[in-house]
Each structure stands twice: as C-alpha cells, then as structure tokens.
Amino acid sequence: MAVSGDPKSRGELKIFDNSDELATDLAEYIAQLSEFSVKERGVFTIALSGGPLISLMGKLCQAPYSKTVDWTKWYVFWADERAVSKSHIDSNYKLAKDGFLSKVPVLNSHIYSINDNATAEDAAEEYEFTIRQLVKVRTIDVSAISDCPKFDLILLCMGADGHVASLFPHHPALEDKENWVTFITDSPVPPPERITFTLPVINSASNVAMVVTGEENKATALCLALSDCNEETDALSSPARMVWPANGKLVWFLDKAVASELDGSDSGVGSQ
C-alpha cells in the first residue's frame, strides 16, 4: 500500500494492491471508529451507500469484528436510496440487508431505512424528519458549524461520472443548501427516482470514507475528484470533489486499478 503525504491534500489516500487488502483495512477502520464513537458518545451513527461498498464491508461480519464490535450501539442510515421497493434488486437497503446487516447483530430498531411506500419527494421529507428527531434526542450529534447532523461516519462510493450518493454532475441537487435530504426524479443512472443526503450533511460528518475500486473507467473521474478546484475547473462537474468534511476527516480507500492514472508526485493529493 502506498500513502503519499502532501499538505495540499484532498484527504488521506490509501491505495491497495487488491480488494482483499482494501476490505481488511476498511473493516479495521470502521471498527476503530465504532469503538471511538461508542466510548465518546455511547452510540455509532453510520450512513451506507450502494455500489460495491457492501461487499467490501464483508470482513466486518467475520472474526474478530463479529465479536468485538459493539453492534447494539450502531445506528444505521443510508446516504442515498433508490425509490424502489425494499425487495427490489436496485434497493440499497436490500443490498445492505442481504450482504451485511443480516450477518451482524445490529438491532432492527436501529436500522433507519427509507420509506419505500412513498413518492421520492415524500420519502426524502420523511427521512429528514426522522433524522431531525434523532438529532433532538442527541442520538445523532449536531455540527457546531453548520447546524447539520454530524454522522460519525458516512461511507460513499463514486460512479464513473464522479457522482457520490445520488448527487450527479451538474444536477441542481448538488447545490441544495436548505435540505438535509433531497430527492431527484431524473437520475442519469437508472433507476431515475432517488433520495439522497445533500452536500451540507455529507460535509458535516465527523468522518467520510470514499471507497472506489476496481474499474479503470473510474480512474479519470478519480483524478478530477482529487484535483484542486480553480477558476478554470467546472466545480459542478465532479460531485466527488465537492466532498470535503469541514470539521471532519476524509479518507479514500482505493485499489490500484482505479488509482492507475494518479501521479503521486504531481497530483497534489496525499494524507490529511
């Protein structure tokens, strides 16, 4: 694994030889954050995404983590969800339930899935209301600088177009500063109707992990996501580049294939 260090950083960069090594380190990272949050606050609030993330979290279901993680203190959310039924193949809930949540003893009452019986608009509004209630009772912390919920960890993947959660390049949802959770009905990647955390919420988290693997067609999007934003670059072309937790820590978990176009010395990326 190579980790470069540059003060002009876009977060800590971890590049692994293969997805097995990445999954091992990701499990350790999540377990450590869980332990820290449970010690500090008595709970661990984590938001999941879709894509390859869930299978890469598989090692958390195995020893030693299956025994050492305090699963009863976990509160699970989704950074984005597709407006489909929970049993649908496109459901991020189904992906997480089948591949992860059914294998660890997280309490059912702590799993905050998005309503699959409502329109995307209503489901987004309802999800935000649910999060507001949990902020009121301090299950979710609140960010001192943004008044947004401060999740202990938000896990994101990145699409080949640079999208994260369901925030797509140049989509108006990218500029939503009012809502915590919003909806879209015109996703360029099917299915079209989706619910998503907005950037202010993502950027208020204590920790954000960007997990990007495997496909060389994401290498160019990764370079853009890690490049410095200047007047000549079009800020909205790379949602992933807009992920920058103001008061938190950003870590990139990458494999060699996706990092293949990064130039370690000139790219201006490194550890935070």
Ligand SMILES: O=C(O)[C@H](O)[C@@H](O)[C@H](O)[C@H](O)COP(=O)(O)O
């Ligand atoms: O679409 C979703 O529901 C996501 O949560 C999304 O952010 C996903 O993680 C990326 O799309 C990964 O990219 P691929 O699915 O294209 O690999």
